[in-house]
Amino acid sequence: AQSVTQLGSHVSVSEGALVLLRCNYSSSVPPYLFWYVQYPNQGLQLLLKYTSAATLVKGINGFEAEFKKSETSFHLTKPSAHMSDAAEYFCAVSFETGANNLFFGTGTRLTVIP
Amino acid sequence: KAGVTQTPRYLIKTRGQQVTLSCSPISGHRSVSWYQQTPGQGLQFLFEYFSETQRNKGNFPGRFSGRQFSNSRSEMNVSTLELGDSALYLCASSLETGPFYEQYFGPGTRLTVT
Numbered sequence: 716a717q718s719v720t721q722l723g724s725h726v727s728v729s730e731g732a733l734v735l736l737r738c739n740y741s742s743s744v745p746p747y748l749f750w751y752v753q754y755p756n757q758g759l760q761l762l763l764k765y766t767s768a769a770t771l772v773k774g775i776n777g778f779e780a781e782f783k784k785s786e787t788s789f790h791l792t793k794p795s796a797h798m799s800d801a802a803e804y805f806c807a808v809s810f811e812t813g814a815n816n817l818f819f820g821t822g823t824r825l826t827v828i829p
Numbered sequence: 830k831a832g833v834t835q836t837p838r839y840l841i842k843t844r845g846q847q848v849t850l851s852c853s854p855i856s857g858h859r860s861v862s863w864y865q866q867t868p869g870q871g872l873q874f875l876f877e878y879f880s881e882t883q884r885n886k887g888n889f890p891g892r893f894s895g896r897q898f899s900n901s902r903s904e905m906n907v908s909t910l911e912l913g914d915s916a917l918y919l920c921a922s923s924l925e926t927g928p929f930y931e932q933y934f935g936p937g938t939r940l941t942v943t
Contacts, residue, residue, distance in 0.1 A: 747928035758833070758919055758934030766928055805872065809928040815862045815921070816885045817932070819872035 717742045719808045721820035729828045734793040736823045738780075738806030741787065748789040749807040749817065750780055759805065765789060776800070801827045830855060833922050833935035841941045847908040850938045854901050854922030860884075861903040862932060863895060866917040875918075878903055879926045907940075915942045 722737040740746050747766050751759040763774025770782040780791045789806060806820040834853045842848050854861050863875040874887040878897035895905040901922070907914055917939050921932040 749928075751934075756936070758936045759921075760934070761931050764928070764931075807872075811927075812929075813927050814885050815860055815877045815879075815923060815926050815928075815930075815932060816874040816887065817862075817864075817872075818874070819864075821871045 717744075717746075717808070717810055717818070719806055719818055719820045721806050721823050723823055724821065725824050725826065727826040727828060728796045730798060731795050734778075734791070734796045734800065734825065736791040736804050736806075736825065738789045738791065738820060739787050740789065740806075740808050742808065742810060744810055747809040747812075748780075748782060749809070750774065750778065750789075750791045751805045751807060751819075753803045753805065753822075755802075762791070762804075796825075796827045798827050798829060801825055833920055833933050835918075835920050835935040835938050837938060838936065839939050839941075841943060842910050843943055844910055844912060846910050847906060848910060848940060849904055849906045850918055850920075850940070852903045852905075852920030852922075852935060854903070854920075855933055858922035858924050858933075859901055860923045860926045860930070860932075861897055861901060862921045862923075863903070863905050864919045864921065865889075866919060866937070867915070872919075875905065877926065884926060910942045912942050914940065916940060 749764045750762040807817040860879045862877040877885045897903045917937045921934045923930040
């Protein structure tokens with residue numbers, strides 16, 4: 716079965732500390748992988764995506780993610796957390812080149828401690 | 830350029846009623862996708878419309894339906910509302926269909942069924 720799993724529904728980091736949000740996928744075909752962020756009472760905003768080009772993907776707001784096929788992972792990182800990074804983060808996967816149906820993980824709520 | 834707009838933003842309905850939600854995509858975008866977000870089930874894909882045709886459909890009962898007009902605006906309809914239909918309904922638009930095109934999400938319509 717094809718799925719995506721986010722480990723840790725809540726992550727707390729101190730301001731200035733490394734942010735690491737974990738995402739693993741299960742797929743029998745090459746996946747397309749995405750990270751989205753959702754601020755309270757807002758829709759989702761794309762942070763970055765992997766579409767089989769470079770395995771290290773840089774996104775907006777200083778975030779990046781590395782696609783590791785051997786580990787079936789696509790973890791999101793940011794070297795130094797800012798207060799404005801507090802939000803909910805969703806990993807998503809698509810398995811079709813001609814479709815927009817994303818499968819989302821359950822989300823990770825990031826809290827940044829001043 | 831204006832973003833994705835969804836109307837209404839909030840809605841309260843009674844069990845058994847039906848509801849229609851509207852989504853206006855970014856100008857020039859031809860694909861519109863709908864997602865349901867609930868605390869229990871997370872984000873789930875409902876369906877995608879591209880050039881007025883339903884391209885993909887998620888695993889939802891037939892009470893959930895949608896359509897797309899020639900100007901790419903889309904509506905989704907839920908008939909015979911159940912308490913479990915209470916959710917945030919998100920609409921996303923993209924230029925074309927497929928993972929190579931970014932999906933832009935609207936702020937959502939929060940539906941409460943009493």
